[in-house]
Amino acid sequence: MKIEYELIKKDKTTGARLGLIHYGDKTYETPMFMPVGTQATVKTLSPEQVAETHAGIILANTYHLWLRPTPEIIEKAGGLHGFMNWHGPILTDSGGYQVFSLAHNKKKDITEEGVHFKSELDGRKLFLTPEESIKIQNMLDSDIAMSFDECPPATADRTYLKNSIERTLRWAERGKKVHQNPNQCLFGIVQGGPHRDLRKWSAEETVKLGFDGYAVGGVANDDEEKEAMYQAVEYSVPYLPEDKLRYLMGVGEPVDLVECVARGIDIFDCVSPTRLARHGNALVWGVNYPKNAKKSGAKEKRINLKNARFTEDFTPIEEDCDCYTCKTYTKAYIHHLVKCDEAFGKTLLSIHNIRFLIRLTEKMREAIRNDAFDEFRREFLSS
Amino acid sequence: MKIEYELIKKDKTTGARLGLIHYGDKTYETPMFMPVGTQATVKTLSPEQVAETHAGIILANTYHLWLRPTPEIIEKAGGLHGFMNWHGPILTDSGGYQVFSLAHNKKKDITEEGVHFKSELDGRKLFLTPEESIKIQNMLDSDIAMSFDECPPATADRTYLKNSIERTLRWAERGKKVHQNPNQCLFGIVQGGPHRDLRKWSAEETVKLGFDGYAVGGVANDDEEKEAMYQAVEYSVPYLPEDKLRYLMGVGEPVDLVECVARGIDIFDCVSPTRLARHGNALVWGVNYPKNAKKSGAKEKRINLKNARFTEDFTPIEEDCDCYTCKTYTKAYIHHLVKCDEAFGKTLLSIHNIRFLIRLTEKMREAIRNDAFDEFRREFLSS
Numbered sequence: 001m002k003i004e005y006e007l008i009k010k011d012k013t014t015g016a017r018l019g020l021i022h023y024g025d026k027t028y029e030t031p032m033f034m035p036v037g038t039q040a041t042v043k044t045l046s047p048e049q050v051a052e053t054h055a056g057i058i059l060a061n062t063y064h065l066w067l068r069p070t071p072e073i074i075e076k077a078g079g080l081h082g083f084m085n086w087h088g089p090i091l092t093d094s095g096g097y098q099v100f101s102l103a104h105n106k107k108k109d110i111t112e113e114g115v116h117f118k119s120e121l122d123g124r125k126l127f128l129t130p131e132e133s134i135k136i137q138n139m140l141d142s143d144i145a146m147s148f149d150e151c152p153p154a155t156a157d158r159t160y161l162k163n164s165i166e167r168t169l170r171w172a173e174r175g176k177k178v179h180q181n182p183n184q185c186l187f188g189i190v191q192g193g194p195h196r197d198l199r200k201w202s203a204e205e206t207v208k209l210g211f212d213g214y215a216v217g218g219v220a221n222d223d224e225e226k227e228a229m230y231q232a233v234e235y236s237v238p239y240l241p242e243d244k245l246r247y248l249m250g251v252g253e254p255v256d257l258v259e260c261v262a263r264g265i266d267i268f269d270c271v272s273p274t275r276l277a278r279h280g281n282a283l284v285w286g287v288n289y290p291k292n293a294k295k296s297g298a299k300e301k302r303i304n305l306k307n308a309r310f311t312e313d314f315t316p317i318e319e320d321c322d323c324y325t326c327k328t329y330t331k332a333y334i335h336h337l338v339k340c341d342e343a344f345g346k347t348l349l350s351i352h353n354i355r356f357l358i359r360l361t362e363k364m365r366e367a368i369r370n371d372a373f374d375e376f377r378r379e380f381l382s383s
Numbered sequence: 384m385k386i387e388y389e390l391i392k393k394d395k396t397t398g399a400r401l402g403l404i405h406y407g408d409k410t411y412e413t414p415m416f417m418p419v420g421t422q423a424t425v426k427t428l429s430p431e432q433v434a435e436t437h438a439g440i441i442l443a444n445t446y447h448l449w450l451r452p453t454p455e456i457i458e459k460a461g462g463l464h465g466f467m468n469w470h471g472p473i474l475t476d477s478g479g480y481q482v483f484s485l486a487h488n489k490k491k492d493i494t495e496e497g498v499h500f501k502s503e504l505d506g507r508k509l510f511l512t513p514e515e516s517i518k519i520q521n522m523l524d525s526d527i528a529m530s531f532d533e534c535p536p537a538t539a540d541r542t543y544l545k546n547s548i549e550r551t552l553r554w555a556e557r558g559k560k561v562h563q564n565p566n567q568c569l570f571g572i573v574q575g576g577p578h579r580d581l582r583k584w585s586a587e588e589t590v591k592l593g594f595d596g597y598a599v600g601g602v603a604n605d606d607e608e609k610e611a612m613y614q615a616v617e618y619s620v621p622y623l624p625e626d627k628l629r630y631l632m633g634v635g636e637p638v639d640l641v642e643c644v645a646r647g648i649d650i651f652d653c654v655s656p657t658r659l660a661r662h663g664n665a666l667v668w669g670v671n672y673p674k675n676a677k678k679s680g681a682k683e684k685r686i687n688l689k690n691a692r693f694t695e696d697f698t699p700i701e702e703d704c705d706c707y708t709c710k711t712y713t714k715a716y717i718h719h720l721v722k723c724d725e726a727f728g729k730t731l732l733s734i735h736n737i738r739f740l741i742r743l744t745e746k747m748r749e750a751i752r753n754d755a756f757d758e759f760r761r762e763f764l765s766s
Contacts, residue, residue, distance in 0.1 A: 040719065044726040068723065069719040076695060083716055085711050311456065344424045
């Protein structure tokens with residue numbers, strides 16, 4: 001089912017925006033954090049547990065679902081919503097990111113037509129094209145499909161990037177041409193690496209093609225390159241239409257959510273809350289300035305529940321958190337589960353971490369509503 | 384909180400009984416299957432998901448909780464119920480079974496005083512006595528504690544068993560003497576291996592000591608020894624008082640539940656539903672007579688969701704099952720999760736398998752209520 005974006009309010013001192021996503025008779029507010037269900041399941045959680053975190057849109061990965069169980073199976077099942085029992089909106093990525101970034105895809109061959117690579121599951125030769133990516137996403141029946149773009153390596157030079165943007169624009173156009181699903185939005189993706197002029201050019205040309213929403217891609221998501229990420233957003237967002245959603249792909253560190261909402265981003269996704277959880281970590285409020293970071297920059301604050309100091313800690317992860325985990329369980333219990341490698345420990349931490357990021361977006365919305373976003377941002381960065 | 388057993392109805396043609404367990408203002412029916420939460424968590428499930436299977440009592444393992452997180456921690460947390468968020472009844476075993484059976488406890492040293500062995504976690508020397516077992520279970524604050532008994536090896540001869548029963552009786556008496564918790568029931572355990580006279584003697588002497596309920600222990604739980612298991616129950620049950628609960632420890636195969644309810648057992652526990660789930664298996668209705676079994680006997684019917692034949696099977700595991708899994712998900716989806724080794728696949732199968740055994744007990748209760756238990760049993764065995 002198509003989503004409709006409605007801009008509600010623009011912050012006066014920053015680029016932050018409050019918005020609504022209409023989805024049938026449901027409405028969701030932005031800024032929004034979207035949990036990731038790579039294999040048609042948000043790792044370690046039931047859909048009910050995901051819903052309890054107040055999640056709106058969730059993600060699923062085209063690359064993984066293409067290989068397994070295959071789009072044919074999901075289409076026969078009546079689409080992703082029924083298959084995985086998620087009846088809120090679903091966004092699928094294009095598959096491009098995984099094709100370009102996963103280690104086993106190092107031997108990929110990028111041509112004008114598309115990308116040749118080998119399946120990680122059985123070594124089978126695969127070929128992903130802009131048309132194929134859209135066709136797969138159509139079959140998955142997600143609500144938002146992404147254009148197939150090249151994700152250039154971080155080391156790419158200006159000339160490489162220029163050619164890559166041109167190809168990505170041709171791919172976006174080809175994808176749009178075959179996109180036939182009236183019930184599915186199609187988003188375009190802005191590339192351009194760290195270059196102001198290339199970002200502007202990529203954004204303007206992508207907007208000319210005309211999409212239902214726009215993503216900022218190819219941002220350096222690296223602790224030492226925070227400023228580069230924020231700049232890439234700053235260089236892209238001004239050229240995007242105000243009445244469309246803006247999506248920053250693959251970013252989910254709390255400080256990045258705040259900094260990129262300040263620069264006009266509406267929606268985010270990241271595997272980090274569930275990945276951190278599987279390693280025993282819980283996000284906690286505030287930011288952390290690591291002493292040894294080469295380039296200084298705020299990082300997330302977290303605690304690792306494996307730590308022996310939690311053995312007798314009978315308080316929740318966060319006293320003022322309203323998540324199921326914090327309302328119900330102590331750190332001592334979660335510590336015990338993590339030490340025993342019990343699955344329920346990962347579930348409890350995933351619930352907390354996802355709810356943490358969603359609560360952060362709720363606080364940002366509230367701040368924008370109350371003309372207090374910049375104050376909130378400063379307070380958060382010094383907390 | 385202490386439980387009270389109330390016998391409601393005795394079947395006319397078999398030993399089956401319909402009963403009630405009163406627990407504060409809650410009431411549960413027997414025959415009952417009790418899911419196992421070894422480490423203070425029913426593996427891969429939240430307490431809400433366990434409750435949704437209509438579970439009544441759940442089990443926790445004294446041995447495991449003694450080693451980790453330790454009874455001191457659980458006592459400081461206010462007891463097991465709050466620690467693990469389970470507000471129905473909890474039964475703890477005595478720790479004896481693990482001390483005697485776990486492979487790393489092969490070098491145990493059994494004395495009159497208790498059992499010396501080494502911790503599986505850190506090699507620390509440990510000593511478990513009847514008094515210590517009761518003290519630990521008191522600290523855990525379970526609702527039903529079990530007496531510390533010797534679990535003799537299956538190969539034990541008559542002389543060994545006789546001495547073992549005598550020691551177990553002395554241990555039961557010592558345990559009872561130190562059991563001070565007015566809010567906790569204490570159950571005795573009948574041993575005696577395959578011998579009719581030893582079972583009778585063990586049962587009578589244990590009953591003389593006087594407990595709140597009785598378990599049948601040391602039954603051969605082996606596919607090739609079904610008859611021996613049923614006999615051990617037959618040899619023990621007639622000497623147990625009618626107004627007390629009868630518990631068959633560690634038995635959870637569907638056919639064994641039916642056969643042992645027919646012989647007068649009220650409650651069962653087993654790790655099998657969650658263990659089977661973690662290996663991709665779902666219990667399905669009916670019994671299976673394996674062709675190659677040395678001693679014939681009915682076994683559980685199950686399907687393995689890893690099997691490729693479920694790739695495009697868009698039906699639930701069981702059409703008439705009312706569990707969350709069967710009401711919501713197809714075999715194709717669970718097959719996909721199992722193939723991807725996603726935790727939620729184990730969760731869905733655990734829910735189904737536990738609910739399967741609980742539904743089986745519900746059907747048995749209904750049959751006893753309607754004077755149709757023997758018919759139900761025959762139908763089940765030929766289904």
